[in-house]
Amino acid sequence: MSESLTFHFDVDGEDFTSAGQASVQVKKNLRRLGIPPEIIRQVSIAMYEGEINMVIHAGGGKADVIVSENKIEIILEDHGPGIPDVELAMQEGYSTAPDSVRSLGFGAGMGLPNMKRYMDEMTIDSVVGKGTTVKMAVYLS
């Protein structure tokens, strides 16, 4: 594979039930491309955590997954409230999710740290009141 391949998704922020659809599709696409299972799992989990975050905190957004010869990149962009303190948000257990989200099984403050754990690279650009862009990458071989 000499050229890169991009999968684009719009993440609906209105419907918690449908959150994760893009991640399921990415998983299928990567399987079809013959990406190693362990890498597929890492990408799927990071993408799913990101998707859930966009639905919980930002009213949805868009996601791009770019598969190239030596890496898979995930770019998640939303126009939500932004993250005032990224360092704090990266701490395990820190969460601003309301109890309603916790009763759905999320909001333990594990999402962002988990994304970082599964990816080789991760950067967060966030502007309060404007939105957040998370860029992640995992290297192939």
Next chain:
Amino acid sequence: MKISTIKDLLDAKIVCGEDMLDDDVFSACGSDMMSDVLAYVKDQAVLLTGLVNSQVIRTAEMMDMVCIVFVRSKQPTEEMIELARESGMAVMTTDMRLYEACGKLYVNGLVGNGKVHHE
């Protein structure tokens, strides 16, 4: 442990994935918090939970799990069952509580993944 053995030990009803009853699984986990499943679980094939929403199925799918057991008589919705079918997962329900259901499987040889390792 065969999925059929899980069904028998938990006196569970199978909701979908009858064709997988003969499949073997080697470890399991129990949680109502999907955040924790995504963060701490590694290579467990079975998820026991009392949480009922579509994200339970999606979380299990992301973790490559093959079987979900709903405890405390919780019933998955049609939409969830359809998602599980599409993903090729076995789903069952038991009247047991989470602690008891996990305990039954554990003492019969279906282990977890040890302690959480902090980096």
